[in-house]
Amino acid sequence: MIIRRVVLNSRPGINGVPAADNFRMEEVTLPDTIAEGQVKVRTLYLSVDPYMRCRMNEDSGSDYILPWKVSEVTDGGGIGVVEESRDPHLVVGDFVSCFSWPWQTKAILNGKQLEKMKPNSHIILCGQISQYNKDVPYPPPLPPAMEEIRKKQNITRERFLVLNYMEKFQASTMQLCQWIKEGKLKVRETEVKGLENIGAAFQSMMSGGNIGKQIVFISE
Structure with a gap:
């Protein structure tokens, strides 16, 4: 083959x-x-x-x-x-x-x-940025063959909302900071300097132009 x-x-x-x-x-x-x-x-x-x-x-x-x-x-x-x-x-x-x-x-x-994927299992929706500029229903439709499998297995797909876990935000942030200090997490960011470039930074991020988190440096 x-x-x-x-x-x-x-x-x-x-x-x-x-x-x-x-x-x-x-x-x-x-x-x-x-x-x-x-x-x-x-x-x-x-x-x-x-x-x-x-x-x-x-x-x-x-x-x-x-x-x-x-x-x-x-x-x-x-x-x-x-x-x-x-x-x-x-x-x-x-x-x-x-x-x-x-x-x-x-x-x-x-x-x-x-x-x-087992019957009655769940898929976490993530990485949908490519669909944000399209007027499509939520969640975005699947190809017919995949949708048939999903329905047959009664598989649901939903997203996590960070606002639903705000009580864990402070503790998780402290833990992540500690892992970064210990070298257990490697952080990569894409930085653009100047408030006047924030529009361009946003456009680049929406088209996948960033590596890691897209941030805009404003001042010291």
């Missing part, structure tokens, strides 16, 4: 700006058979996140995030549907997710690495 995948073509440099040609598409052959415990999945969605900028460097700067290797397939969070299974806990048609999903149209994965 011929599939398409994305590999890291080049590194932008530690201080460079990532570009589309840092990645390249290629076609490879996927084995026709799978081993015991494996599943063949068709990719539905892949997540592209700010932390991946670190993975484009030779050293990610973190002991829990590995850098991508040049000319090897890139990966991240993904969701797909099982097309063939030799894992006793997964069957054809199951909706599954994984945090190390290869950027390719189809993949053979270890069934134990996959999280299966």
Whole structure:
């Protein structure tokens, strides 16, 4: 089976700006058979996140995030549907997710690495910024095939609202600050200087121009 995948073509440099040609598409052959415990999945969605900028460097700067290797397939969070299974806990048609999903149209994965969406389970809505400029209902509609699976499994999808957890805000902020001081959390920000540039900063953030939190420096 011929599939398409994305590999890291080049590194932008530690201080460079990532570009589309840092990645390249290629076609490879996927084995026709799978081993015991494996599943063949068709990719539905892949997540592209700010932390991946670190993975484009030779050293990610973190002991829990590995850098991508040049000319090897890139990966991240993904969701797909099982097309063939030799894992006793997964069957054809199951909706599954994984945090190390290869950027390719189809993949053979270890069934134990996959999280299966169970009947009556819940999906947390996140990363919907691409839909904010569209007049679409909430939550945004799913493709027909995914919507059919969602309804069949009675899967709900809702969002977390930070205002519902304000009683935990102070304690969680103190804990995060402590982790940052201890080096357990790596913080990356995109900073623009000058109040006059806040409009441009907002436009850039809405189109994915920021790495990490977009902030605007106003004064000392």
